[in-house]
Amino acid sequence: MNKKFGFLLVLMMIAVLAACGGAATPEATATLPPPEQVIIVSATPVDAAPTAIEIQLPALPDLPTSTPTPLSPTVAPATVTAVYATVEAAQATETAVPEANNGERVNATEAPSQAPVITNFFASSAPEGSGIRYFLNYDVVNANRVEIFGHVMDNPQTGSWAVYNESNNWVLWAANDVAWVESQLYVQPDHDSGSTMSDISLSSNQTTVCIKDPQFVDGDRIHILVNGNLTLNNFQTGGRDICGTANFQSGPNAIEIQATSEGQTPLVVVQLSFSNVSAGAGVQTSQALRKNEIARFTITAP
Numbered sequence: 001m002n003k004k005f006g007f008l009l010v011l012m013m014i015a016v017l018a019a020c021g022g023a024a025t026p027e028a029t030a031t032l033p034p035p036e037q038v039i040i041v042s043a044t045p046v047d048a049a050p051t052a053i054e055i056q057l058p059a060l061p062d063l064p065t066s067t068p069t070p071l072s073p074t075v076a077p078a079t080v081t082a083v084y085a086t087v088e089a090a091q092a093t094e095t096a097v098p099e100a101n102n103g104e105r106v107n108a109t110e111a112p113s114q115a116p117v118i119t120n121f122f123a124s125s126a127p128e129g130s131g132i133r134y135f136l137n138y139d140v141v142n143a144n145r146v147e148i149f150g151h152v153m154d155n156p157q158t159g160s161w162a163v164y165n166e167s168n169n170w171v172l173w174a175a176n177d178v179a180w181v182e183s184q185l186y187v188q189p190d191h192d193s194g195s196t197m198s199d200i201s202l203s204s205n206q207t208t209v210c211i212k213d214p215q216f217v218d219g220d221r222i223h224i225l226v227n228g229n230l231t232l233n234n235f236q237t238g239g240r241d242i243c244g245t246a247n248f249q250s251g252p253n254a255i256e257i258q259a260t261s262e263g264q265t266p267l268v269v270v271q272l273s274f275s276n277v278s279a280g281a282g283v284q285t286s287q288a289l290r291k292n293e294i295a296r297f298t299i300t301a302p
Contacts, residue, residue, distance in 0.1 A: 200280030219263035
C-alpha cells in the first residue's frame with residue numbers, strides 16, 4: 001500500500017511540474033555576436049546538418065571616427081547657408097562649374113580605365129544634441145583629390161563630413177591626375193520608392209549575399225528568415241555592403257525580411273544583392289517597412 005501511495009505521489013509531482021512548465025525558459029534576446037563577425041545558419045533540408053557561414057563586417061565604419069574637414073573659419077557652421085556654400089564653391093573650386101579649369105583632367109567617360117571610382121556616397125544620422133544634421137560618407141578608389149560641394153576632404157580615399165546647414169543636395173567630386181568623376185546625392189529620410197522584392201532563380205545552390213541600407217543610414221535593424229528559420233538576427237544595416245556566402249536547398253526557398261527597428265527615423269528599406277542569378281534581378285530593394293512588417297520573395301536553387 002505504501003508503495004502504491006508513493007508511486008501516486010511521484011505521478012502527482014510530475015503532473016504539477018508539467019503544468020508549471022518545468023524549469024524556467026530563458027527569455028529570447030536579440031543580442032548580436034561580437035562586432036568582428038555575424039554568424040548565420042543557412043537553410044538546409046531537414047535531414048542535413050546546418051551550415052554555419054560568416055559575414056565579415058567592413059573595415060570602414062559607417063559613422064565618422066575622425067574630425068570632419070572644417071568649414072571656412074570666418075563663418076560659424078550653424079550660420080552657413082546653402083546660398084553661401086554655392087557661392088563659395090563656385091569661387092573657390094573646380095567642382096561647381098564643369099567648364100572651369102580642370103587642368104589636363106578629362107571626364108571619367110573619356111578615360112574609364114584610369115578614372116577614379118566612387119564606390120559609396122551616403123548620408124548617416126548624427127548623435128542627438130550634437131548640432132549636426134547628418135554626416136556625408138564616401139569611399140573612393142584611385143583618387144588623389146576629393147571635394148564635397150567645394151570643400152576639399154583631408155582623405156581622398158574614405159571619410160565623413162558633417163552637415164550643419166539646411167541644404168540636402170550634395171555633389172561628391174573625385175579626381176586624379178588624369179580624370180575626374182562626380183556623384184550627386186539628395187538626402188531625405190527613408191521612404192517608399194515603389195520597389196519591391198521579387199523572385200529569383202540561381203544557377204548554383206551557393207550564392208554571395210550582400211546587405212545594405214540604400215537610403216538614409218540611421219540604425220535600421222532586420223531579421224531574415226529562410227524557410228521559416230531565423231538566419232539573421234536583429235542585424236543592423238549600414239551604408240556599405242556587408243557580404244557573405246549562403247547555401248540554399250534545391251527548389252524554392254521562402255525568404256522573409258522583417259523590420260525589427262526603424263532606427264532614428266521612421267521606415268526601413270533594405271537592399272540585397274546576389275551572385276549566380278540565372279533569372280530575375282540580382283539586386284533587390286524592398287518596399288518601405290514599419291517595425292514588424294515583412295517583405296517576402298522566393299529564391300529557387302537548382
